């Protein structure tokens with residue numbers, strides 16, 4: 001078993017899932033740099049990119065090496081058949097390989113006690129993986145805000161804008177991380193939670209009542225899903241923005257990953 005000083009020199013291994021894309025007619029696996037940096041520098045872990053290999057990905061051997069998983073955002077949408085949804089808009093971007101990988105990965109990770117932080121599409125995947133459902137076009141629903149980014153805005157504005165308030169629900173994990181009753185977040189999503197998965201606890205709500213964050217209190221490890229993008233400009237030295245709320249989320253996730261690492265190494 002490593003000594004305390006040896007632990008201090010170790011880094012928790014944090015999985016960051018990739019998406020599948022076709023580039024120059026060839027299939028690729030791709031992952032956004034900001035997610036890898038959020039895992040590496042924000043959560044202070046050793047990033048491990050998880051390829052969307054579907055049922056070819058050996059989940060249990062993988063989970064034995066992981067101390068946490070950061071589930072990334074993506075412009076693609078989860079196929080509605082995974083949650084009894086209406087057929088998708090044929091123009092809606094999909095990632096079948098990612099769906100086939102992440103949904104079983106989420107269930108296996110929770111059962112194995114691997115901490116999870118789901119971001120945007122990752123948030124939606126956690127809800128669907130556990131039996132929840134999604135609104136496919138929130139902006140078309142009466143009474144709901146348009147939660148999408150303005151594609152005409154520059155990227156720094158799309159992600160740097162604090163688009164709407166969230167009310168942080170009292171007594172939950174998110175309020176432990178950020179002891180406030182409300183704050184503001186960026187918003188870059190067209191889909192959202194319709195039916196929340198059984199056993200999930202609402203952690204934050206948008207002004208229109210849309211669920212913006214949830215946790216799984218009964219899960220053996222830290223499990224937080226957020227609809228916004230805390231991987232954006234969380235770093236205090238970022239020249240353009242500095243979002244301490246986002247930083248607090250990444251640090252809390254990182255602490256849970258380090259705790260898992262200690263448990264994993266102690267059990268060897």
Ligand SMILES: N[C@@H](CCC(=O)NCCCC(=O)O)C(=O)O
Nearest residue numbers: 073074075076120121189190191
């Ligand atoms: N497609 C879903 C999820 C939206 C999402 O994850 N946006 C971020 C995409 C780019 C990035 O990774 O930052 C929806 O529209 O709700």
